[in-house]
Amino acid sequence: MSELSTYESFSVSVENKIAHVQFSRPEALNSMNKAFWLELPKCMQDIEANTDARVIVVSSTGKHFSAGMDLGVFTDSKAVPMSGDPGRMAENLRRVVMQLQDTLTSLENVRLPVLAAIHGGCIGGALDLVCAADSRYCTEDAYFTIKETELGMTADVGTLQRLPKLMPEGVVRELAYTGRKFTAQEAKGLGFVNAVFTDQEALIAGVMDIASQIAANSPLAVTGCKEMLNYSRDHTVADSLKYMATWQAGMFRPTDMMKTFQAKAQKQAPQYDDLFPVKGLFEK
Numbered sequence: 001m002s003e004l005s006t007y008e009s010f011s012v013s014v015e016n017k018i019a020h021v022q023f024s025r026p027e028a029l030n031s032m033n034k035a036f037w038l039e040l041p042k043c044m045q046d047i048e049a050n051t052d053a054r055v056i057v058v059s060s061t062g063k064h065f066s067a068g069m070d071l072g073v074f075t076d077s078k079a080v081p082m083s084g085d086p087g088r089m090a091e092n093l094r095r096v097v098m099q100l101q102d103t104l105t106s107l108e109n110v111r112l113p114v115l116a117a118i119h120g121g122c123i124g125g126a127l128d129l130v131c132a133a134d135s136r137y138c139t140e141d142a143y144f145t146i147k148e149t150e151l152g153m154t155a156d157v158g159t160l161q162r163l164p165k166l167m168p169e170g171v172v173r174e175l176a177y178t179g180r181k182f183t184a185q186e187a188k189g190l191g192f193v194n195a196v197f198t199d200q201e202a203l204i205a206g207v208m209d210i211a212s213q214i215a216a217n218s219p220l221a222v223t224g225c226k227e228m229l230n231y232s233r234d235h236t237v238a239d240s241l242k243y244m245a246t247w248q249a250g251m252f253r254p255t256d257m258m259k260t261f262q263a264k265a266q267k268q269a270p271q272y273d274d275l276f277p278v279k280g281l282f283e284k
Helices: 034-050 086-109 125-131 147-151 159-165 169-178 184-189 200-215 219-234 237-251 255-265
Strands: 010-015 018-023 055-059 114-118 121-123 135-139 143-145 181-183 195-197
Touching: 010 034, 018 034, 018 200, 034 086, 055 200, 086 125, 114 125, 114 200, 121 125, 125 159, 135 184, 135 200, 147 169, 159 169, 181 184, 184 195, 195 200, 219 237
Parallel strands: 018 055, 055 114, 114 135, 121 143, 135 195
Antiparallel strands: 010 018, 143 181
16 A cells, blocks of 8 residues: 655545545635645545545544635636636636536545535535535534625536535525525535534544444445446436446446355454555556
């Protein structure tokens, strides 16, 4: 197993097959600066390629989970030119937005489940981020807001596309149009978060417990679940059933089931082989 890279925006540790990605810029309210947008997909790839992790927990430090997009991202004249031919400026901005979208989509594309542990404010771009996670958990003091509306723009990196799949559309529309905060209790009632914990310590302990349950299962079975759930969200039931049958015909082998049955007979925990690491083409 290779050494993990180090990052400006977060720290990464792996223990008991759980990767813990923790935002580490509390002095800046963990705002999503230029380094963050570049580092997050690299981090997901690094975990897949160089660790034995079977699940990823994303949490934060300081007062808030994240204040969202650092406005410096869009005031960088190199990335987003503010003068020149309008058509070329528009084409460039579209491409930049799609690159930002791809950063958050890395949470969906990674084959491991991603659990978001949220405390304090989850604002703007941070809400886009947690919408791309598999499951969300938060503290009693957590709150969420589609802040972009209040700032005079339309949220553009995932919330408006993913949130209607996670809670009733009428509520999402209200939240988007008003930009108001919604609380942990409201988020739990709407099914946006799975559970609410008293404080951050209890939150991390609780989410790590869930992560350990996931890590104890066959990693091939778990990644199959994620693949099917993501596909089914975006396709018809008929198409999804056909894809499931094709996946099962190609990926299912009785090895892990036999290990499960043998372990149960011996009253032991089953030990499953790790998945092969995800590497670049021809990369050793």
